[in-house]
Amino acid sequence: MNIKTVHAVALATALLLAAPPLLAHHGTNINYDRSKQWTAKAVVTEFKYVNPHAQLFFDVTDEKGNVTHWSGELLPNPAQLLRNGWTRKRSTEAMQFGAKIVVTVAPSRAGGEAVLVLKIENDKGEELLAGGPNAGGPEPPRPTPTP
């Protein structure tokens, strides 16, 4: 395992249980597996503040010096980022090329290098580009359906 750290099972399970069951129209919960999320130090290579989802491209280097290029969609869309004070200017300044960050992501269920970015922190441990409590959900409690 490289420098990325697999989160504790309990934490992942808790987050999985707390995760909204349904998201947007891009199959976010279908594409990604939150029970296998991981955290790693990374370097930003590109950031796009666009619809339908802000996109973050970053590199992770393992202890042998191997670099993996990751493509991530952020959980909040620009509307949710705005709602939480993350304007385009503020966001792009925080995510400029070469910025050192710590990302927590959910990998694709199908494998590969596309991920859902769940959390971004800077090297001071401050959370960046948070979408607020409503980012990506939550859905209302479901009433008991009548078959």
Place this chain on the structure above:
Amino acid sequence: MTRTSKGCIALLGVGLTMVVLSAQERGRGAGPQGQPAQGRGRGPGYLKLFDSNMPYDAHDLAGIWSPNGNGFGGGGRCRDCGDRGYSFEFPEFTPAGKIAFDKNIPSYGRAKDSDDAKAHPEEHIGRRRAQPPALGNDTYGTCNPMGMPRAILYPDPVEFIVLPDRIYQHFEWGYGLRTIWTDGRTLPKPDDIDLARWWGYAAGRWQGNTFVVDSTGYDERTWIDYFGYPHSDQMVLHEEYTRTNFDTLELKMTITDPKYYAKPWVGETKRMHLLPKDFIKSSGWPSLLEDLCAPANENEFNRVIRDPAGTGKPPVRR
């Protein structure tokens, strides 16, 4: 009292004041552009921006109505607003309707054949068959118009623009515009529709304090909701909008589509809540956000993120 103890008391007072002020600030929260994040995490599950008991005109639907829990677009619906599906009632398909239902591959709901899907047999299979978008066939995935009633099921706000002879529903999500004519025209019968429309043909009228809309002629490629329930060219959508207090608009719907459904299908009652005109802002500009599904954005996103995530294949970057 010594000078030192007086100093300590003064410092303690300042400290307590700061703690109280800090707590008050946290309690208010930080909303967009300095707006207070009122109602977050309490109350009826939506931003309580008005006194519901204020007087109102039941026939005035103008304004921005939101089913969203944070009122700003995207994210989840508020707790009393219903979910993104049309109904929890099990539909009764005709044979042709079942075939059409099976052809649609949505990416919304519980993952097909997953433990999660198996754990909820009380839900119709339509809510338990989601596949990655790369393997699906949702026409909105390539930015085609959503049509109705799907458009009004998404959490983003919708602005009702009332003119003397029509009401426009301007949906933030997709930036779609639907026209409901109120000039007394008669709705054509489904068989008389020469050219289907993505947003259909809609005629509205007041019945007491309820605004009743009947519509038909929707392009068959639109879905009833995010779960991919189909409709045929025979669908007639009946909507009843009732303003139940100053800031709540209730919507009841019934779909009649004898080609695909054996009996009229009643939707789950939906609610929306009024937002101040200047609540939604970007760049200091109050208006609906342009949450347009632009192919230039969507196709790039699909190529670089969405489809690789669904297939495991490397992103194609240009």
